[in-house]
Amino acid sequence: xxxxxxxDAVLSDEGFQFKMELNDNKAGxxxxxxxxxxxxxxxxxxxxxxxxxxxxxxxxxxxRIEKMMQQKAQITSQQLKKAQIQVDKLVMELEESRDLSxxxxxxxxxxxxxxxxxxxxxxxRDKPMAVGSMSMLSTSNYLARRFGVRAAMPGFIAKKxxxxxxxxxxxxxxxxxxxxxxxxxxxxxxxxxxxxxxxEAYIDLTEHLKERLNWSKGKRTYFLRRDSTTENxxxxxxxxxxxxxxxxxHSISPVLFEDNTLPADEENGSMHELNFAKQQVPSLAEHAIxxxxxxxxxxxxxxxxxxxxxxxxASAGIAPNMMLAKVCSDKNKxxxxxxxxxxxxxxxDFIKDLPIRKxxxxxxxxxxxLKALGITTCTELYQQRALVTLLFSETSWHNFLNISLGLGxxxxxxxxxxxxxSTERTFSEISVASxxxxxxxxxxxxxxxxLLKEGLKGKTVTLKLKNVNFEVKTRAYTVLSAVSTxxxxxxxxxxxxxxxxxxxxxxxxxxxLMGVRVSSFLNEEExxxxxxxxxxxLQAGKVASTLSSLPPEKLEPRLCNILPLTSHGESxxxxxxxxxxxxxEPLREDTLSQxxxxxxxxxxxxxxxxxxxxxAEKSTESQILTCPVCFxxxxxxxxxxxxxxxxxxxMGACGDPNMEIQYKKDELLMLKKSDIxxxxxxxxxxxxxxxxxxxxKVNKLVExxxxxxxxxxxxxxxxxxxxxxQSKEKGSKGSDRPSATASNMCCLQxxxxxxxxxxxxxxxxxxxxxxxxxxxxxxxxxxxxxALFNRHVDVCLNKGIIxxxxxxxxxxxxxxxxxxxxxxxxxxxxxxxxxxxxxxxRPGLMPQQPSSKKAKAISSRNTIDxxxx
DNA sequence: CGGATCGAC
DNA sequence: CTATGTCGATCCG
Numbered sequence: 097x098x099x100x101x102x103x104d105a106v107l108s109d110e111g112f113q114f115k116m117e118l119n120d121n122k123a124g125x126x127x128x129x130x131x132x133x134x135x136x137x138x139x140x141x142x143x144x145x146x147x148x149x150x151x152x153x154x155x156x157x158x159x160r161i162e163k164m165m166q167q168k169a170q171i172t173s174q175q176l177k178k179a180q181i182q183v184d185k186l187v188m189e190l191e192e193s194r195d196l197s198x199x200x201x202x203x204x205x206x207x208x209x210x211x212x213x214x215x216x217x218x219x220x221r222d223k224p225m226a227v228g229s230m231s232m233l234s235t236s237n238y239l240a241r242r243f244g245v246r247a248a249m250p251g252f253i254a255k256k257x258x259x260x261x262x263x264x265x266x267x268x269x270x271x272x273x274x275x276x277x278x279x280x281x282x283x284x285x286x287x288x289x290x291x292x293x294x295x296e297a298y299i300d301l302t303e304h305l306k307e308r309l310n311w312s313k314g315k316r317t318y319f320l321r322r323d324s325t326t327e328n329x330x331x332x333x334x335x336x337x338x339x340x341x342x343x344x345x346h347s348i349s350p351v352l353f354e355d356n357t358l359p360a361d362e363e364n365g366s367m368h369e370l371n372f373a374k375q376q377v378p379s380l381a382e383h384a385i386x387x388x389x390x391x392x393x394x395x396x397x398x399x400x401x402x403x404x405x406x407x408x409x410a411s412a413g414i415a416p417n418m419m420l421a422k423v424c425s426d427k428n429k430x431x432x433x434x435x436x437x438x439x440x441x442x443x444x445d446f447i448k449d450l451p452i453r454k455x456x457x458x459x460x461x462x463x464x465x466l467k468a469l470g471i472t473t474c475t476e477l478y479q480q481r482a483l484v485t486l487l488f489s490e491t492s493w494h495n496f497l498n499i500s501l502g503l504g505x506x507x508x509x510x511x512x513x514x515x516x517x518s519t520e521r522t523f524s525e526i527s528v529a530s531x532x533x534x535x536x537x538x539x540x541x542x543x544x545x546x547l548l549k550e551g552l553k554g555k556t557v558t559l560k561l562k563n564v565n566f567e568v569k570t571r572a573y574t575v576l577s578a579v580s581t582x583x584x585x586x587x588x589x590x591x592x593x594x595x596x597x598x599x600x601x602x603x604x605x606x607x608x609l610m611g612v613r614v615s616s617f618l619n620e621e622e623x624x625x626x627x628x629x630x631x632x633x634l635q636a637g638k639v640a641s642t643l644s645s646l647p648p649e650k651l652e653p654r655l656c657n658i659l660p661l662t663s664h665g666e667s668x669x670x671x672x673x674x675x676x677x678x679x680x681e682p683l684r685e686d687t688l689s690q691x692x693x694x695x696x697x698x699x700x701x702x703x704x705x706x707x708x709x710x711x712a713e714k715s716t717e718s719q720i721l722t723c724p725v726c727f728x729x730x731x732x733x734x735x736x737x738x739x740x741x742x743x744x745x746x747m748g749a750c751g752d753p754n755m756e757i758q759y760k761k762d763e764l765l766m767l768k769k770s771d772i773x774x775x776x777x778x779x780x781x782x783x784x785x786x787x788x789x790x791x792x793k794v795n796k797l798v799e800x801x802x803x804x805x806x807x808x809x810x811x812x813x814x815x816x817x818x819x820x821x822q823s824k825e826k827g828s829k830g831s832d833r834p835s836a837t838a839s840n841m842c843c844l845q846x847x848x849x850x851x852x853x854x855x856x857x858x859x860x861x862x863x864x865x866x867x868x869x870x871x872x873x874x875x876x877x878x879x880x881x882x883a884l885f886n887r888h889v890d891v892c893l894n895k896g897i898i899x900x901x902x903x904x905x906x907x908x909x910x911x912x913x914x915x916x917x918x919x920x921x922x923x924x925x926x927x928x929x930x931x932x933x934x935x936x937x938r939p940g941l942m943p944q945q946p947s948s949k950k951a952k953a954i955s956s957r958n959t960i961d962x963x964x965x
Numbered sequence: 966c967g968g969a970t971c972g973a974c
Numbered sequence: 975c976t977a978t979g980t981c982g983a984t985c986c987g
Contacts, residue, residue, distance in 0.1 A: 250978045
C-alpha cells in the first residue's frame with residue numbers, strides 16, 4: 097500500500113524545514129520520522145469505513161488515469177505535431193501579453209488558529225497542540241507537526257501520533273477578531289485587498305509603492321512595543337503610531353531596518369530574530385524602525401506591524417502575479433517572505449523546478465494524472481504542452497500552459513457573483529426517516545437564512561447525502577421559479593430525500609451527512625427583466641388565461657425571451673396551467689381552503705414586525721391583480737409582493753401565513769438591495785418613508801448577522817458576512833439533535849406525523865390527506881398538496897434514469913479489487929486549516945473580464961447609502 | 966441539467 | 975469507548 101505518497105504530499109505542503117524556535121522543551125524533542133508516522137496512521141486507519149472508501153476513490157482515479165493512458169496511446173505523431181504548432185502559437189501570444197508591472201503580495205498567517213491559541217494561553221506555548229476536536233483538527237502548531245499532526249487529521253489519530261498533544265476547541269470569534277486586526281493593516285496598503293480566508297489575503301502593492309517613494313521617513317517608521325500580548329487592542333493603534341512616528345522620529349535615533357537586513361533570502365530569518373529578541377528584552381522596546389521604500393521593505397513593514405499588533409507572525413510572497421505570489425508565500429514559511437523579481441528570467445528560474453502540486457488549483461488528482469504522463473515539475477509540464485492539449489479539457493490545459501509559463505492573474509479582483517450556496521452537516525449515524533426529514537428541514541432553514549443575507553434566489557436545489565460508508569450522492573431538481581425560503585427549498589429537498597428513502601427501502605438510509613444547496617441564481621438583470629415583463633404583461637390588461645392559451649410564438653416577443661420554456665417549447669405558464677387542469681378536482685379544494693386565509697389579515701395579527709409595512713400598504717393605493725397561476729385576485733401594493741405570490745403559486749405553496757411573512761421580509765431585503773429610486777418600482781414619498789423604517793430594521797437584522805459593519809472597506813464587510821456562515825456550529829456532532837421518535841410508519845406518514853407533531857404547517861397546500869396515484873410509479877401517494885404530488889411525479893420521472901445510472905456506476909466499480917492496484921492507497925487530501933472562509937478564488941490563470949455586474953452592485957449600494965442620508 | 970469530482974482551507 | 979469537515983466551482987455525460 098503506497099500510503100507514503102499521501103504523506104509526502106501532505107508533509108511537503110508547507111515544507112518540513114521549519115525553524116524551531118523553542119528547543120528547551122521536554123515534550124517536543126523527539127518527534128517522529130516519516131516511516132513511524134505512516135505506520136501509526138495506517139494502524140489507526142486500516143479497516144475503517146473511511147479507509148475503505150478512500151481506497152475506492154483511489155481506484156476510480158486510477159481508472160481515470162488508465163482511460164487517459166489509452167487515449168494517449170492512440171495519439172498519432174501527426175496529431176501531436178499539429179497540436180504542438182497550435183500550442184506554440186498560443187505560447188507566443190501569452191508571452192506577448194505577459195505583464196510584470198504589478199506587485200502582488202500574498203500574506204499568510206502562520207499556523208493561524210494554533211498561534212492564536214498559543215498566544216492567549218501560556219500553558220500551550222511549549223506543548224504540541226492542535227485546534228479542533230477529537231474527530232477533526234483544523235490546524236496544529238509547529239511542535240505538533242513534528243509528530244505528523246496536521247490540519248485535517250482526526251484528533252484521535254493525532255493523539256496516537258502524539259499522546260501529549262493538547263487539543264483546543266475552535267474559537268472562531270477570536271480568530272475573526274484577530275483577522276480583523278490584520279485586515280485593518282492590510283487595507284492601508286491596498287484599499288481593494290482581497291481576503292481569501294481569515295488567515296490569508298492578497299494585496300496589490302503597485303500603487304502604494306509609487307506613492308511610497310515620496311514618503312518621508314516618518315511615515316515609514318514604526319516602534320517596537322512590548323505590551324502587544326494583550327489581545328484586544330481595539331483602539332486605533334496605527335493612527336497613533338503614525339502621528340507618533342512623525343513627531344518623534346527625529347528625536348529618537350531610529351534603527352534603520354536596511355542596516356539589519358541580510359542579503360536576499362536569508363533576511364527572513366534575521367527579521368524574525370530581531371523582532372523576537374527585542375520583544376523579549378525590555379530595554380530595546382523603545383526603538384523605532386524605519387522601513388525602506390522597496391516592495392520587500394514594505395512587506396516587512398506589513399509583517400512587522402502585524403506581529404506588533406497581534407503578536408502573531410505572517411509569511412508573505414511577492415511576485416508579479418497572484419499565482420506566483422501564493423507559491424512564494426509558502427517558500428519561507430513560517431515568518432518569512434520571498435520575492436520573485438519582476439523580470440522574465442527570474443520568473444522562469446523560479447518556475448523551473450517547481451513541483452506542480454505547489455501551484456494553487458493543482459490538487460491531489462491532477463497531480464497524479466500528470467505524474468502518469470511523467471510530469472512533476474513546471475518545466476516538464478511545459479515540455480509536454482502538446483500532449484496535455486490532447487488529453488485535457490481546454491480550460492484545463494490553458495491553465496496548465498499558464499502555469500508552466502509562470503503566468504497568473506495580475507489584478508486581484510474580487511470574485512464575481514457566487515454561483516451557488518450550500519450548507520451541510522456531519523452527524524453520528526441517522527437512519528430513521530423522520531429524523532432525516534427534520535434534519536433536512538433544519539438545513540433548509542439555515543440555507544434560507546444565508547440566502548436571505550445575500551438576497552439570493554436560485555432555481556435548482558441539490559440534496560447531498562453521505563452514508564456511513566462515506567459514499568456521497570447528490571440529487572438535484574430544478575424548479576421553474578427561483579426559490580429562497582426555508583419552505584420553498586424544503587418543499588423540493590424533501591421530495592428528493594423522499595425519493596432516496598423510497599429507493600432504498602425497505603433498507604433505511606444510514607446517513608452520516610446531509611447537505612442542501614441552491615444554485616442557478618437569477619442575476620440582477622434577470623430579476624429586473626422578469627419583473628418588468630410581468631408588469632407590462634399585466635398592465636396591458638391581458639388576462640392570463642387567454643394569454644397562456646396562445647402558442648408561445650404569439651406571445652409578446654420580449655416575454656418569450658424571458659419566461660422559461662419547458663423542454664417541449666411550451667411556455668411555462670402553459671405547462672403549469674395544463675398541470676392544473678389535469679388535476680382540477682384537488683385544485684378547487686385547494687383554492688377553497690386557501691380562501692379562508694386572507695393574507696393581509698394574517699399579517700395584521702403576526703406581530704410588530706409587519707405593522708409598519710401594513711400601514712404602508714394602507715397608505716398607498718393597493719392594486720388588484722390577477723395571478724396567472726392560481727387565477728385569484730391579489731390585492732397588492734408592490735410588484736415584488738405580487739411576483740412573490742406568483743412564485744409561491746408555482747411552488748404550490750399558496751396560503752401559508754409563515755411564508756407571507758417571509759415574503760415581506762424578502763421584499764424588504766430586496767428593497768434594501770436594489771435601487772429604490774429605480775423607475776420600475778415606483779413608490780410615493782409617504783410610502784418610502786415607511787419603507788425606510790422597515791429597511792432600517794432589516795438592515796439591523798442583516799448587520800446583526802454580519803456582526804460588525806463599521807469597516808471602511810466594503811470588501812471587508814462582505815468577507816465578514818461570509819465568515820459569519822462558518823461560525824454557525826460547524827463540525828458539531830449530532831448529539832444535540834432531537835431524540836429518535838420510534839416509528840414504524842411508512843415514510844410519507846412520517847413526514848406528516850412530524851409536521852403535525854412539531855406544529856409546523858404543511859409546507860404547501862392544505863389538502864387533507866388526499867390519495868392520488870402517481871402515473872409513473874403507479875403507487876398511491878398520500879399527499880397533503882397538489883404541488884407535492886406533482887413534485888413526486890417529477891421525481892419519479894427522474895428516478896428511472898437515476899436508478900439506471902447508479903446501477904451502472906456501482907456495478908463495475910465494486911468489482912474492482914484493491915489487489916489489482918497495490919500502489920493505490922493514496923489517501924492524500926490536500927486539506928489544511930479547515931473551517932475557514934471559502935472564497936474560492938484561484939489565482940486566476942484565465943484573464944479576468946471586467947465585471948460590470950460588480951460595478952452595478954456597488955453603484956446600487958451607493959444609491960441606497962445616499963438615500964439614507 | 967444532474968451528478969460526480971476537484972480543490973481550497 | 976467512539977471517532978475522518980465544509981464549501982464552491984467545474985467537468986463530463
